[in-house]
Amino acid sequence: MAQVYSPEQARRQARVSAKLLGSWQRKNLVPSDVPLTASDLAMIRGLAGLHRAGLQGSRLQDCLDWIASEFGTMDVVKNARVIHRGRRSFLRLPGQEVELWSGQLRLRFDAPEALRFDSLDAEEETRRRRLEAEQWFQRGLDLEQQGAAVDEIVSAYRKAAELDEKSAGAYVNLGTIYFNARMWKEAERHYQKALEADNTYPLAHFNVANLYDERGETELALQHYEEALRLKPAYADAHYNLALLHQSRGQTMKALKHWRVYLELDPASSWALIARREMRKLMDSSLIDGAKSGASGTRRGRGANAG
Numbered sequence: 001m002a003q004v005y006s007p008e009q010a011r012r013q014a015r016v017s018a019k020l021l022g023s024w025q026r027k028n029l030v031p032s033d034v035p036l037t038a039s040d041l042a043m044i045r046g047l048a049g050l051h052r053a054g055l056q057g058s059r060l061q062d063c064l065d066w067i068a069s070e071f072g073t074m075d076v077v078k079n080a081r082v083i084h085r086g087r088r089s090f091l092r093l094p095g096q097e098v099e100l101w102s103g104q105l106r107l108r109f110d111a112p113e114a115l116r117f118d119s120l121d122a123e124e125e126t127r128r129r130r131l132e133a134e135q136w137f138q139r140g141l142d143l144e145q146q147g148a149a150v151d152e153i154v155s156a157y158r159k160a161a162e163l164d165e166k167s168a169g170a171y172v173n174l175g176t177i178y179f180n181a182r183m184w185k186e187a188e189r190h191y192q193k194a195l196e197a198d199n200t201y202p203l204a205h206f207n208v209a210n211l212y213d214e215r216g217e218t219e220l221a222l223q224h225y226e227e228a229l230r231l232k233p234a235y236a237d238a239h240y241n242l243a244l245l246h247q248s249r250g251q252t253m254k255a256l257k258h259w260r261v262y263l264e265l266d267p268a269s270s271w272a273l274i275a276r277r278e279m280r281k282l283m284d285s286s287l288i289d290g291a292k293s294g295a296s297g298t299r300r301g302r303g304a305n306a307g
Contacts, residue, residue, distance in 0.1 A: 030044055154177060165197060168306070169306030171190045184215060206228040206238050222245065243256075243262060247278060
């Protein structure tokens, strides 16, 4: 299904006022029908670029009249790009570069070949893609809360990751979906992508540690739990899981250390009851040897999501 936008969403992405968008709609430069398509949004962005370059009112109309005469279509506005050289501004269009000088249009004939243009400069395009990625990420969260089909949720998070390769949260949530489905290789692949996108993201380290712990790869699990705590010392769930992991390995003092910190951070939850039970087992001298056979608590944060 093609992406569509409400007028409010479109004007926010193009950073224009409702009044300005309304004026373009009254002039039939932008459709008044809703929802708006991606093509409509491109037109709004192009018009916004002209507006910010100083082409407003009659100056904008003169520019649009010239474009219609020169190209026979207004679609080129969607690919217009305003550039600045010192105090001079130029409007780039396919095969043309037009100087914006006191509202007058002056053609340049020194461009020997058609130019390649984007509707926005690189920085603005990156900002736009990240904003759209955030919207797809939020859609994924909403779909999860609504209990939507897994394929639909996965599609939303994948779209976020495609638009912004630094979208660590999208990769984490994809990994979590595969983790909960016990598809370990896919889960690990997406958690690693999250770490590649942001190696300082505690949740990514925590989740991949849960995965390694689940698979019995305790050394790798320890490394990532500890890294999660290095990045976020008050990460209660990481303390909880490290306590269980050390307890299962017979490392009583290390387990007690993390149980104590966990209870300082989370003293009142139902998980705290389990933590106190496990601590009592370790502190009871008659059971310390038995504790080496393994902890009976449940790991915290299985399939933890980025919110």
